[in-house]
Amino acid sequence: MIYFNNATKIYDNQAKGLYHISLSIQRGEFVFIVGSSGSGKSTFIRLLLKEVDLTEGEIIVSRQNVSLIHPKLLPFYRRNIGVVFQDFRLLPNKTVYENVAFAMKIVQASTKEIRRCVPAVLSMVGLEKKYKAYPNQLSGGEKQRTALARAIVNKPPVLLADEPTGNLDPDNALEIMSLLDEINSKGTTVIVATHAKDLVDNMKKRVITLDGGNLISDIKEGGYDYEDA
C-alpha cells in the first residue's frame, strides 16, 4: 500500500531529512517510526502528507506517486489520510462536535450523514458528553481524542500520527494508543512517529528506527531499542 523507493529528502540548509530509504507498509499494518529528535520521523510523516517534496526517489501511496500529485489534487489525496499531531491542531473557535463535523463538511457530506457519523465517532473516542465543549475547555487527552475523531470520521485508509502522546500524561497516552490500536483493528493502516518507549515496547508492533535520516532497523513486533532514547 505504501512504498518508499530510495526516498531522500535534503532540506535547503543541507540537513538530511531522510536518506535513501526503501521500505513498504502493507494495508492494515500498525507501524511505529522511532528515533531521536532530528532522526527523520517527522520528515517521514510530512513526506506522506506531501507537506514537503522528495529530493530523490519516490513514494507510492495507494498506487499514486506522491511527488507527481498536482497541487489542485492534493486536497483529495489528503482526504485519504487521517492525521493527528502532537499539538492537536484543533480549530479553536469550533466545538468538539464542529471540529469533527468540519472534516466531513470538507468532503461535502450531507447534514444527515454528519448527524449520524459524528456522534458515533465521538462515542468511540469517549467524548460523547463533551461535544459542546471548545478546545480550551478540554484536557490534553480530550483534545487529542477530538483530533483522533476528526482524523478517522471520514474513514481514511491511512492514519498518520506525529508524536500523538508527546503532550500527554502516561494514562492519557495509553488511552490514545489503545484507540489507535482499535482503529487499526478495523482495517486502517496506522503509522505513528513517537518517542514513547514504554508504549512502543508494550504494543509489540512493527518498529522502524531512523537516525540522521537513515534507516537503522525495521523489526516486526519490535521494541524501542534506539540507544539514545
Next chain:
Amino acid sequence: MKMRSFKFYLDEAFDSLIKNKLMAFASAITVASCIFILSISFCIAKNINYALVQLNDAIGLSVIISDNLSSEKINTLYEKISSIPYVSEVKFVSAEEALEELSLTLEDSAQILKGLKDDNPLPRSFDITLKDNRFYSDAIESLENLKSDGIANIKHAQEETNILLSISRIIHVVSAVIILSLALISVIIIMNTIKLAVNSRKDEISIMKYIGATNWFIRWPFIIEGMIIGFIGSLIPILISWPCYDKLVVIIYEKIPVIKKLFEFEPGIFIFSELAPIALALGVMIGIIGSFSSVRKYLNV
C-alpha cells in the same frame, strides 16, 4: 457551486464573523472611517462643482436687437439663434420687460425710471442660455456671423467665463486626485487590517489544508466575510453622513442667511444617491480583494 456548499460558506462566514467579532469590528471600522473621509471629500467636491454650475448660469449672454428690425425679422433671427448647436434656450426680452427688470435691480432709482416709461430708451434683446458654458466662445463666434441679420451688439462675459472655466477645470482635477488618493490609501489600510485578521487565523487555514480542504473551500468563507465587512463598513458612513449633511446645510442656511443668496448647496439626495452605490461597491470590492490576497499567502501548505 453546490447549494449545500454555498450554505456552508455562508454559515462559516457568519459564524466566523461572530466568533472573531473584535477583528471583524476593527476591519469594519477601518472601512467605515475611510469611506467616511471619502464621503466628506465627495460632498465638498460635488458642492464646489454645483456652485460653479450656478455661477456659470449667472453669467449672461445676450444679443441686442437692432432698433428698426421688424417683428418678422426678429422671428427669423430667433429661429437662427435657436438653431445654433450650443444654444439650449433663447428668450425674447422686450423694451418694457428690460425696463421692468432694470427698475427691480435699481430699486432706489425706481422713480427716475418711471419717467422713462413713455420714452423707453432700452433696446429689445435675446437672453441666451447655452447647453454648456465650455462652448461660450464658439457661441459668440456663431452669433457674430448673424450680425447682418439684425444683431446690433453681443453682450458677453468672455473673460469672466474663461476664468471660471479654468477654476472649474482645476477643481475637477484636484478633487479627482484627492478622491483617488483617498481611495488608494483606504484600500491599503483596509487590506492591511483584513490581512491582520486573516493572519490571526493562519493556523486555522493550515489545519483546513491538512484535513483536505480545497483552496476555494477555504477562500469562500473569507471572501464572503470580507464582503460583509466591506458592505457594513461602507453602509455605516453613508447612513451617518447623509442626515448629517442635510442637517448641516439647514444649520448653515440658518446661521449665515447670506449664503443662500450667493449659492445653494446641492441637495443631499443627489449627492448620496450617487455616492452610496460607489461607496458600497468600493467597500465590498475592498473586502473581497483584501480577503482574497490575504488568504492566498497561507494556502501553500
